[in-house]
Amino acid sequence: MSYNTITTTPISGALGAEITGVSLVDHLSDGVIAEIRQALLDHLVIFFRDQQLTPPQQIAFAKRFGPLEEHDFVKGLPDHPEIIRVVREADEDSLNFGGAWHTDVTHQECPALGSVLYSIDVPPHGGDTLFANQYLAYETLSPGMQRMLDGMTAIHTAEGPFGPNGRAATNWKNMQIETSEKALEEMEHPVVRTHPETGRKALFVNKTFTVRFKDVTALESAPLLDYLFHHASHEQFTCRFRWTKGAAAFWDNRSVLHYALNDYSGHRREMHRVAISGDRPV
């Protein structure tokens, strides 16, 4: 794919590209925004380095791709509720927020189209984010498995991270998170979703929110779900982004999984995240 303004440099064979030729601080023309959107569809996750984004500028950029949404359980910045602060202090020895393969907020009826994550403070080493291409995850399954999964529905809840006994109860102490009974609410999504813009099929289950298949117990679901979680993050489907201060990652939440690596003990890491509203998976 060629572009007029931006330049894309892939970072792996499976997905992910660094974009140069734009400053996200500027008010970009509709033509440049269309190129960035195309790059997102082509590469699934795109990265911009050396940006100097204030919270209003991050919001303004993300809003060019759709309305933003507030997180159900994580409180946003006081003046900018659309931005959540993903932070782990140097003296914290806990799980990472986002430290498992997942798609954002699939407990919602309409999970985010995508997220824009911007680095405020990065550790001197570690703290990379992994991404995995879920078109490839689907396409590499056998035809028989694809046919079976095509007709299946999965149940998603936010109980694991945000339920009364969820991981937020004992982790992420420097983030403003409220655990709640509301996290027990169940949402149905197809196991395989068709991307609304590319028309391609992608595997759409994740370890953080998918708890079982519809009309099947958690125990009965576990062997196949475990297989799919394992398959979905095969290294051939992944890329790995090394953060630098002032970098932004914009991923297509409809076609990738991501994973925040927990390998920077003793160092601080802070990110600002916004999520762009998505549509109901079909």
Ligand SMILES: [Fe+2]
């Ligand atoms: Fe995430």
